[in-house]
Amino acid sequence: MAALPYWRLSSFYLFYFALLGSTAPFLALYFDHLGFNAARIGELVAIPMLMRCVAPNIWGWLGDYTGRRLAIVRFGAICTLLAFSLIFIDKSYAWLAMVMALHAFFWHAVLPQFEVITLAHLSGQAARYSQIRLWGSIGFIITVVVLGRLFEWLSLDIYPVALVLIMAGIVLASFWVPNAQPLQGPRVAGEGFLRQLRNPGVLAFYTCVGLMQVSHGPYYTFLTLHLEHLGYSRGLIGLLWAVGVVAEVLVFLLMSRILARFSVRRVLLASFLLAALRWLLLGSLAEFLWVLLFAQVLHAATFGSFHAAAIHFVQRSFGPRQQGQGQALYAALAGTGGALGALYSGYSWNALGASWTFSLASVAAFAAAVIIATRMQEDRP
Template sequence: MAALPYWRLSSFYLFYFALLGSTAPFLALYFDHLGFSSARIGELVAIPMLMRCVAPNIWGWLGDYTGRRLVIVRFGAVCTLLTFSLIFVSKTYAWLAMVMALHAFFWHAVLPQFEVITLAHLQGQTNRYSQIRLWGSIGFIITVVALGRLFEGLSLDIYPVTLVLIMAGIVVSSLWVPNAQPAQGNRIAGDGFLKQLRNPGVLAFYACVALMQMSHGPYYTFLTLHLERLGYSRGLIGLLWAVGVVAEVLMFLAMSKILARFSVRRVLLASFLLAALRWLLLGSFAEFLWVLLFAQVLHAATFGSFHAAAIQFVQRSFGARQQGQGQALYAALAGTGGALGALYSGYSWNALGPALTFSIASLAALAAAVIIATRMQEDRP
């Protein structure tokens, strides 16, 4: 068995999720800084998520067909950097919408294919996935805390520059990663992607992925603005985002033991129920710091345990030649749900207010819990 390139894989996750750490908390704040309304902010944030509905499936099919997944990762990373750099040309709504769409088309080519490469390097040691993926969480933490402090003293006008620097880090780290192909022979040749998709519980799982990401819409689009208007400083807001991801890191460290003891179904069900609670707390009680801290700790479940269990479910639900498409569909439906969440929260934020907007998110998470409880069969851990 070849040695696991732990640090090379981990460095890619570090930079990739550092980019997410710079966009999730601050992208809406930047658009607000440019003077856009809540509805326009929701639309601009939704555009990359909408591209996530389409792009991963195109790149996923290409990766499975050619087997050249690492080439796709590197190509996507370079094109993400080049297309996002167009943001320096203009700041009009139409131009920004185009930049959001173009860079997201290539950005969403990257992670699903890289997940397949990572799992191939693990050679069946899927319990070690969380130990590598936690470096993505560390990258998120470093970025969100650093930018929160930075923007307390400096103008948001420099925000696009920070994103370009992180994107350059993604390009460099992708060049350092060695290639690996999934092992063949896990399933018979006749088991195509669509046939595997119809296996019990698989469609229900993907529906729940969309609902879970839809429930995150207000969180990723408006939490920073919500907290800023409640009187929290940008530095403290950055730390609060970091609290959630620290909890996520600790969860990733524990996930191999959790998934060895509990079934994927039970882990997903608990994640959905805790998400429903979290959104209610953020929408109605965020002015209380202790409640806000508790709600952020719940990120361990709403992202950490959910994502680790979901990746394991996809990995064992599809054969080697369908891994790219399985991961791409996961990304696409997460994007569909995320886009719907960003859009509805953008339109409802001013009309209904934060409490009702987050309550809708809570209902979406509860719906996912009901589906997973009734439609997915109990699996052996």
Template sequence: MAALPYWRLSAFYFFYFALLGGTAPFLALYFDHLGFSPARIGELIAIPMLMRCVAPNLWGWLGDHTGQRLLIVRLGALCTLLCFAGIFLEQSYAWLALIMATHAFFWHAVLPQFEVITLAHLREQAARYSQIRLWGSIGFIVAVVGLGLLFEWLSLDAYPAALVAIMAGIVVGSFWVPNAQPLQRPNVPEQGGFLQQLRRPGILAFYLCVALMQLSNGPYYTFLTLHLEGVGYSRGAIGLFWALGVVAEILLFLLMARLLQRYSLRVVLLASFLITALRWLLLGNLAQYLPVLLLAQCMHAATFGAFHAACIHFVQRSFADRQQGQGQALYASLAGIGGALGALYAGYSWKGLGPAWTFAIASLVALLAAFVIATRLPPERP
């Protein structure tokens, strides 16, 4: 068996999620810096999420039918960089909307295919996935802390150049990773194709909850930075608060293999949704109190860490090898639909209803997902 290319895989996750660390906390801040209203900000941030409804499924189908997943990752990374570089030409609403759509179409081609490649390298060591994925969390931390400090020293006009530098790292990382193909597993039936596998008990309920989780994340990823600025925190401190959430996520990833040995995916997902519901109430109503904010950010271990790792394992166990790319792509697409709807509703409700009610709606959505998981996801068979 070939040696696991741990550092090459980890480096790619580092740069990929560093880009998320550059966009999630600061993209709304940059658009606010350009003078856009909350509604326009919500729309611009929703566009990349909407592209996740189309792009991952198209690229996932192409990857499964051609087997050229690594080529798709490399082309996607390169085209992401080239499309986003257009932001240097103009900053009108229409042009930024086009930039958001085109670069996201290729960016969302990358991760689902790379997840399949990573799991193919891991083979029977799939429980080590979290040990590799945690480097993505480290990349996120480096980005949010570094950019938070940078924007205290420099104008937000430097923001596009910082993102382009991170995108260049993704391109280099994609060319450093060796290829791998999933092994054929006789214990997972392939007959009937992808759509028939979707009709198995609990699969559609799982994907519905993926969309609901990202819908509930809408206010967090769109307006948390502006919300914390509004209650008196500095940009440098806000970067540290984002980083704290990801540190908690990293610690969770380190424990995830043990948790999945002890608890079922159903239990892990249910706990994630319940903790998420509480977290949004704390952020919406009590973020001005530092101990409460620190506790809420530590809950990111469940909101993202446990949820994402459990979802990746669920998809891997639920689909045959020839449908792995489509299964991961559908996960990304449903997350995109939920995230886009979350960004849109947050943009429209932020000014009218205020942060507390906007986060309260998110909490109710997370509780609905918990109910679906508890009643519709069947217990796992040994």
């Protein structure tokens, strides 16, 4: 067995999620800096998520059909950089909407295919996935802390430059990673993607993926603005984002033990219930720093344990020939939910306020918990 290219795989996750760390907390803040209202901000943030509904399935099918997943990753990374660079030409709403859609079409080609490559490298060592993926969380932490401080000292006008530099890092990392393919077993009758999708609990799982991302809408779109309006500094806000991801890293380190002891169903159920609690706390009690810190620690469940369990579920639910499509559907439904969450939060923020907007998010997470509890069968990992 070839040696695991641990640092090469980890470097890609580091840069990829550093980009997420620069967009999730600060993209809405940048659009606010440009003078857009809450509804327009929600729409601009939703556009990349809407592209996530379509793009991963197109690229996932292409990856499964051609087997050239690493080429797709590299092509997507380069085109993401080139497309986003168009932001330097104009800052009008229509132009920004085009830039958001175009760069996201290629950005969302990248991660689902890279997940398949990573899992192929981990053949027989799947429990080590979280040890590699945690470097993505570290990249996120570094970015939110550094940019949070930077934006206290300098204007937000430098924000697009920071994103372009991180995207260049993704391109370089993609060319450092060696290729790998999932083991291809012989074709058997009835092994098609749609047939596997109808296996018990699979459709319920994907429904809950969408609901979980709907519930994250206010968090990813307006948390930074929400905390800034409550009087928190941008530097402290960056640290608070980092607290959540530190908790996520700790969970990733423990996930192999957690999944060895608890079923995927139980891990997902706990994640959804804690998400419902977290959104209530952020919407109603975020002015209290100790409550805010506790809510951010719950990111360990709302993203960390949820994502690790979800990747595990997708891997075991689909055969080698459908892995790309399974991962792509996970990304697409997460994008659909995220887009709906960003849109509803953008429209409800001014009309209903932060408390009601986060309460609706809590309802979505609780609905996912009910579905998992009633529709997914209990099993051991």
